[in-house]
Amino acid sequence: MLIADHVTKIYxxxxxxxxxVKDASLTLTPGELTVLVGESGSGKSxxxxxxxxxxxxxxGSVLLDGRSIAPPARRKDRALCAAVQMVxxxxxxxxxxxxxxxxxxxxxxRNLLHxxxxxxxxxxxxxxxxxxxxxxxxxxxxxELSGGQQKRxxxxxxxxxxxxxxxxxxxxxxxxxxxxxxxLALIRDVHxxxxxxxxxxxxxxxxxxxxxxxIAVMRFGEIVENRLYSGDPACLTHPYSRLLLEKMxxxx
Amino acid sequence: MSELVVDNLTIxxxxxxxxxxxxxxxxxxxxxxxxxxxxxxxGKSMSCRxxxxxxxxxxxxxxxxxLDGTELTGLRERERSGIYGRRIAFxxxxxxxxxxxxxxxxxxxxxxxxxxxNLSRAQRRGRLRQALAGAGLGETERVCASRPGMxxxxxxxxxxxxxxxxTGAELVIADEPTTALDVVxxxxxxxxxxxxxxxxxxxxxxxxxFAAALRLDGKILVMxxxxxxxxxxxxxxxxLPRHEYTKALVRAAALSKGAGHADR
Amino acid sequence: MVxxxxxxxxxxxxxxxxxAVLSAAALAPLLAPHDPNAADLTKKYLAPCADxxxxxxxxxxxxxxxxxxxxxxxxxxxxxxxxxxAVLGLFxxxxxxxxxxAMDHVLTFICDTFIAFPQLVIAIAVIGILxxxxxxxxxxxxxxxWAWFARMVRSYAALEMGKDYVLAARLAGCxxxxxxxxxxxxxxxxxxxxxxxxxxxxxILMVSGFAFLGxxxxxxxxxxxxxLSSARGTLYSHPEMLIYPGVCILIAAAGFNLFGEALRxxxxxxx
Numbered sequence: 008m009l010i011a012d013h014v015t016k017i018y019x020x021x022x023x024x025x026x027x028v029k030d031a032s033l034t035l036t037p038g039e040l041t042v043l044v045g046e047s048g049s050g051k052s053x054x055x056x057x058x059x060x061x062x063x064x065x066x067g068s069v070l071l072d073g074r075s076i077a078p079p080a081r082r083k084d085r086a087l088c089a090a091v092q093m094v095x096x097x098x099x100x101x102x103x104x105x106x107x108x109x110x111x112x113x114x115x116x117r118n119l120l121h122x123x124x125x126x127x128x129x130x131x132x133x134x135x136x137x138x139x140x141x142x143x144x145x146x147x148x149x150x151e152l153s154g155g156q157q158k159r160x161x162x163x164x165x166x167x168x169x170x171x172x173x174x175x176x177x178x179x180x181x182x183x184x185x186x187x188x189x190x191l192a193l194i195r196d197v198h199x200x201x202x203x204x205x206x207x208x209x210x211x212x213x214x215x216x217x218x219x220x221x222i223a224v225m226r227f228g229e230i231v232e233n234r235l236y237s238g239d240p241a242c243l244t245h246p247y248s249r250l251l252l253e254k255m256x257x258x259x
Numbered sequence: 260m261s262e263l264v265v266d267n268l269t270i271x272x273x274x275x276x277x278x279x280x281x282x283x284x285x286x287x288x289x290x291x292x293x294x295x296x297x298x299x300x301x302g303k304s305m306s307c308r309x310x311x312x313x314x315x316x317x318x319x320x321x322x323x324x325x326l327d328g329t330e331l332t333g334l335r336e337r338e339r340s341g342i343y344g345r346r347i348a349f350x351x352x353x354x355x356x357x358x359x360x361x362x363x364x365x366x367x368x369x370x371x372x373x374x375x376x377n378l379s380r381a382q383r384r385g386r387l388r389q390a391l392a393g394a395g396l397g398e399t400e401r402v403c404a405s406r407p408g409m410x411x412x413x414x415x416x417x418x419x420x421x422x423x424x425x426t427g428a429e430l431v432i433a434d435e436p437t438t439a440l441d442v443v444x445x446x447x448x449x450x451x452x453x454x455x456x457x458x459x460x461x462x463x464x465x466x467x468x469f470a471a472a473l474r475l476d477g478k479i480l481v482m483x484x485x486x487x488x489x490x491x492x493x494x495x496x497x498x499l500p501r502h503e504y505t506k507a508l509v510r511a512a513a514l515s516k517g518a519g520h521a522d523r
Numbered sequence: 524m525v526x527x528x529x530x531x532x533x534x535x536x537x538x539x540x541x542x543a544v545l546s547a548a549a550l551a552p553l554l555a556p557h558d559p560n561a562a563d564l565t566k567k568y569l570a571p572c573a574d575x576x577x578x579x580x581x582x583x584x585x586x587x588x589x590x591x592x593x594x595x596x597x598x599x600x601x602x603x604x605x606x607x608x609a610v611l612g613l614f615x616x617x618x619x620x621x622x623x624x625a626m627d628h629v630l631t632f633i634c635d636t637f638i639a640f641p642q643l644v645i646a647i648a649v650i651g652i653l654x655x656x657x658x659x660x661x662x663x664x665x666x667x668x669w670a671w672f673a674r675m676v677r678s679y680a681a682l683e684m685g686k687d688y689v690l691a692a693r694l695a696g697c698x699x700x701x702x703x704x705x706x707x708x709x710x711x712x713x714x715x716x717x718x719x720x721x722x723x724x725x726x727i728l729m730v731s732g733f734a735f736l737g738x739x740x741x742x743x744x745x746x747x748x749x750x751l752s753s754a755r756g757t758l759y760s761h762p763e764m765l766i767y768p769g770v771c772i773l774i775a776a777a778g779f780n781l782f783g784e785a786l787r788x789x790x791x792x793x794x
Contacts, residue, residue, distance in 0.1 A: 046441045088696045100687040105709050118696030183298035184511040195521040210441040216515030254443045257473035
């Protein structure tokens with residue numbers, strides 16, 4: 008299990024210290040899809056970066072099966088790097104503009120799996136199939152793809168090492184609403200097939216209600232509610248959660 | 260009675276002879292709101308830019324766009340300044356790009372006002388503050404003294420809305436005003452536009468966010484590949500979509516309501 | 524990309540000028556009608572004729588031959604210098620951007636110190652210490668210009684480091700060296716090449732500047748700046764002696780500058 012244990016992160020900016028994350032705890036369990044909901048500035052991105060092991064917590068610890076994964080653990084431990092993967096918010100800027108789709112997806116394979124060329128090619132092809140990217144896009148560059156396709160490439164990259172922990176930062180932001188639906192379906196499918204622990208960060212409660220096995224709500228750096236989601240929004244009782252639920256309704 | 264009439268608007272990309280918008284027609288009266296809804300590439304932003312007269316020579320514009328009978332396509336420079344900025348205000352998707360980052364807000368708003376009206380300095384000051392309050396901005400003094408970089412995206416949008424209010428614009432065109440905002444703040448900004456309607460302004464709203472359209476609660480045109488696939492009152496179209504595409508958009512707009520849970 | 528380059532008039536002109544100078548340098552032994560150092564006082568200030576297409580200088584040496592060999596001197600020094608500067612700049616610049624804060628502070632401080640001095644002053648100081656000769660000139664120019672290149676690479680690399688794809692590469696297990704070689708350098712290479720092009724122009728001017736001041740290269744070497752210097756005294760009597768080498772310097776520097784700027788404009792247009 009990947010556990011954030013009472014983590015705190017304070018950022019120093021022009022004389023003012025702002026606590027991005029305050030004493031937050033979150034556990035990611037294999038097979039469970041957790042959605043972390045919060046407005047922008049709630050600290051959810053910072054928390055997920057600590058869970059991914061790319062930001063060090065100021066206080067508290069992030070443990071994977073009991074061992075701390077704070078930097079520079081990822082750089083030193085290839086197995087750790089392969090086990091915990093993250094898909095960044097903006098698909099376009101997360102891809103090297105000079106790399107072809109093939110090369111982008113092959114990168115984690117080359118760095119972390121060291122497969123012979125033939126097996127690498129097979130794996131890339133099967134990943135592209137899994138994320139529903141037509142094989143002929145192999146040689147294209149990021150700029151030539153649509154927003155949805157770029158996001159699929161990023162997802163394929165994250166899946167390459169068959170991670171046990173998969174984190175999505177605002178998986179559908181900037182995507183058209185029909186594309187969003189498809190990407191969410193893809194994420195759900197990927198989650199089921201891999202049995203991984205999946206974490207999705209979003210500001211949209213609708214996404215949480217649609218996708219989650221577990222919903223955690225974050226506000227001003229703190230996790231105010233964390234529940235298993237049965238399908239009934241009424242199970243969320245914290246006033247802020249209820250506020251977010253209300254805001255979903257355009258007639259509110 | 261200020262009415263925007265778009266009649267059979269067709270926009271073609273000259274080089275490829277490809278129609279980006281075909282046969283768009285609608286009427287927007289004073290105090291009414293109209294949402295152009297669709298995904299990227301459907302032509303809604305292009306149509307907006309055509310109304311704003313912002314299309315360059317790469318595009319061929321056919322059909323007519325009239326504001327109170329005045330034809331907007333093919334206006335000359337001098338005539339343009341009387342209309343754009345004064346009678347028609349534009350709120351772009353990224354408000355930061357519409358303002359000079361180095362000049363305090365009050366001065367920029369004041370400039371626009373002095374360009375389009377004959378008010379004295381004191382009168383301008385008063386009107387600006389009224390407008391800012393009307394746009395839902397609380398600390399008017401602080402906002403006036405700030406530079407655009409110090410204000411959030413949402414606040415900058417309200418500044419632009421205030422500028423529209425202050426010049427007494429008849430028509431406000433907003434390009435994806437909710438896209439950059441959290442769902443939580445969406446309703447508030449839409450309410451600000453609704454408040455403009457109550458003052459008699461027409462609101463033309465371009466978005467892919469059905470929920471924002473519903474909140475605005477006016478008329479809607481659903482666009483796809485440059486053409487209108489469905490039109491009507493937003494509530495009715497949402498409740499009873501007829502076109503397949505509209506049905507898909509309705510379902511995708513509130514996934515948890517429509518489809519329930521992805522698993523079930 | 525190549526096609527677009529050929530359609531850009533500035534790029535084409537720049538390229539042609541560069542080619543002209545390069546061919547002069549490369550083919551000098553074939554093209555030059557005479558030995559550039561063969562003095563013959565009977566031919567002093569000879570007017571242009573079939574045998575001496577541009578006439579002769581104050582020592583009767585063939586002007587055209589001297590100009591052609593002068594290209595060798597200018598480019599023969601500038602191009603190796605630029606190669607060294609490129610490698611040094613890329614190495615130190617990326618090291619500064621990726622090697623941690625302490626490394627960054629130290630390198631930036633050193634760069635800033637060098638940059639505080641005018642390039643010519645540094646170069647002259649180095650030549651003064653090392654004495655004359657081609658190697659001193661090369662060393663002097665490298666010492667004078669390295670900091671600018673390192674800083675330029677550092678700022679572009681730092682910019683790229685802030686971008687999402689670098690974070691994504693790290694998530695995909697990319698180590699620092701791979702990051703620099705596979706991601707950073709390829710992405711800053713276009714702008715860097717532009718800077719390099721204009722650096723060639725500066726370097727040519729510097730070499731000519733040394734020769735003009737009588738530093739660095741052995742006296743009487745066929746070199747444009749040196750030829751300019753020798754022709755100073757005859758501005759009114761034989762102005763062409765000033766104009767010929769001057770125009771050559773102009774063509775070389777302008778060619779690289781024009782091409783470099785056009786390259787930048789072309790690359791900015793890329794998606």
